[in-house]
Amino acid sequence: MSGAPERPRPARPPGSPAAAGRAGAPVARGSAVIAAVYAPAAALACWSLGRTLWEGLAEPGIALAFGILIAVGELVGRGPAPAAGGRMPGEREGAPLGAAGALAYALLGEAGGRPTTHGVTQTVAVVLAAGLVGLVPHVARGRGPALDHLARRMLTIGFAATCFQPLYNTGTLNSWAVSGPVHPLFMTGLMALTALCDAVLAAALARARTGWPYGPLLRDELRALPGIGSAICATGVVISLATAVAGLWALPVFCLPLLLTQFAFRRFAAVRTTYRQTIASLARSTEIAGYTPHGHARRVAALSRAVGRELGLNEPDLDVLEYAALMHDIGQLSLLDPVPAGATASLPPAEQRRIALLGGAVVRQTGVPAEVAVIVERQADPYRDQPVTARIVRTVNAYDDLSGQSAGPGGSLRALERLRLATAGDHEPRVVEALARVLACGGRMV
Numbered sequence: 408m409s410g411a412p413e414r415p416r417p418a419r420p421p422g423s424p425a426a427a428g429r430a431g432a433p434v435a436r437g438s439a440v441i442a443a444v445y446a447p448a449a450a451l452a453c454w455s456l457g458r459t460l461w462e463g464l465a466e467p468g469i470a471l472a473f474g475i476l477i478a479v480g481e482l483v484g485r486g487p488a489p490a491a492g493g494r495m496p497g498e499r500e501g502a503p504l505g506a507a508g509a510l511a512y513a514l515l516g517e518a519g520g521r522p523t524t525h526g527v528t529q530t531v532a533v534v535l536a537a538g539l540v541g542l543v544p545h546v547a548r549g550r551g552p553a554l555d556h557l558a559r560r561m562l563t564i565g566f567a568a569t570c571f572q573p574l575y576n577t578g579t580l581n582s583w584a585v586s587g588p589v590h591p592l593f594m595t596g597l598m599a600l601t602a603l604c605d606a607v608l609a610a611a612l613a614r615a616r617t618g619w620p621y622g623p624l625l626r627d628e629l630r631a632l633p634g635i636g637s638a639i640c641a642t643g644v645v646i647s648l649a650t651a652v653a654g655l656w657a658l659p660v661f662c663l664p665l666l667l668t669q670f671a672f673r674r675f676a677a678v679r680t681t682y683r684q685t686i687a688s689l690a691r692s693t694e695i696a697g698y699t700p701h702g703h704a705r706r707v708a709a710l711s712r713a714v715g716r717e718l719g720l721n722e723p724d725l726d727v728l729e730y731a732a733l734m735h736d737i738g739q740l741s742l743l744d745p746v747p748a749g750a751t752a753s754l755p756p757a758e759q760r761r762i763a764l765l766g767g768a769v770v771r772q773t774g775v776p777a778e779v780a781v782i783v784e785r786q787a788d789p790y791r792d793q794p795v796t797a798r799i800v801r802t803v804n805a806y807d808d809l810s811g812q813s814a815g816p817g818g819s820l821r822a823l824e825r826l827r828l829a830t831a832g833d834h835e836p837r838v839v840e841a842l843a844r845v846l847a848c849g850g851r852m853v
């Protein structure tokens with residue numbers, strides 16, 4: 408490094424008043440967002456249930472059929488416990504069959520050629536009751552009531568039913584010439600708008616729960632819509648149109664393709680989970696051989712993903728970042744003698760580069776995306792020449808080396824100060840500050 412470094416700003420542990428203030432403000436904002444979503448959802452649910460119980464069910468047979476479909480969808484849709492991100496990898500909607508059935512009931516204007524009159528309140532009441540019935544076995548197994556899921560379902564179904572049922576029942580759609588071939592287009596557009604509203608709500612709730620930046624969360628939700636989201640919307644439209652002509656027999660016939668798609672997504676999620684576990688096992692080879700401290704790769708991967716979230720990376724980039732962080736030390740297996748504490752920063756630059764290139768060559772043989780190998784190969788490059796993902800791994804790796812158990816009490820604070828001093832040449836200031844924010848909000852800072 409050249410030039411005199413700036414005086415480092417002292418990092419404060421989470422228990423200090425300043426750190427508590429920084430962490431408390433996002434928590435308060437998150438609670439306000441959750442309340443802003445839950446309050447109208449609860450009001451809509453109570454109003455719909457009360458009015459439906461008071462007035463009675465219209466077309467009880469149709470309501471029962473769709474209620475059973477939604478309940479079965481919730482029952483078979485909830486797989487294993489979600490991953491750290493809140494959902495199974497690669498899966499956005501936990502119960503696609505239930506969601507498609509609820510949307511179809513919200514857009515149902517006829518059944519077997521006869522007009523329906525169930526309206527908005529009964530739609531919400533049936534969807535709520537069926538959803539609760541379908542969630543009972545999962546709650547009994549200790550998986551929780553999925554309140555975020557229920558709140559989103561109430562609001563999105565209420566929105567779709569409000570946009571369709573009054574217009575259809577009063578004949579307004581026909582007066583607008585929304586009939587014949589135009590009718591399916593209108594329903595498809597309404598489904599797309601409903602899916603967009605659901606994505607906005609899901610991102611807002613995820614932001615409130617985790618404190619991650621809203622923009623990348625919303626992009627991830629929107630990016631997932633063309634997958635299972637489009638299948639849900641299309642199936643909901645098809646079920647509604649088919650029921651209008653063929654009656655309730657259309658429900659099992661047109662739900663089968665989505666059910667098969669759901670099982671395919673489950674298999675894909677299981678394969679991705681196994682793939683991630685395989686990479687994690689491979690990364691532990693350096694620990695088993697004594698080249699790196701126990702748990703080093705896992706800690707660097709978890710903290711790198713959190714820093715990436717803080718910097719606004721999207722979900723695919725976070726997966727690449729996590730894989731690279733897990734395997735960033737794999738090149739050390741080429742050393743005859745382990746480096747003390749696994750920290751290669753003390754080695755000559757040429758040796759650091761050789762280890763990084765060997766690590767990248769090994770990573771390329773594992774079948775992971777090429778971006779992962781690039782991150783590993785460029786760990787010894789100056790940070791200004793690295794992609795942001797490589798900069799994150801470099802900084803988090805240095806932090807874990809400096810704040811290890813041998814650092815003693817206050818080692819994490821000293822490690823962060825040393826990283827700030829090194830921002831002139833070794834670490835990007837933006838990454839170091841993101842790391843500091845993550846640590847201040849509950850990271851490993853003891």
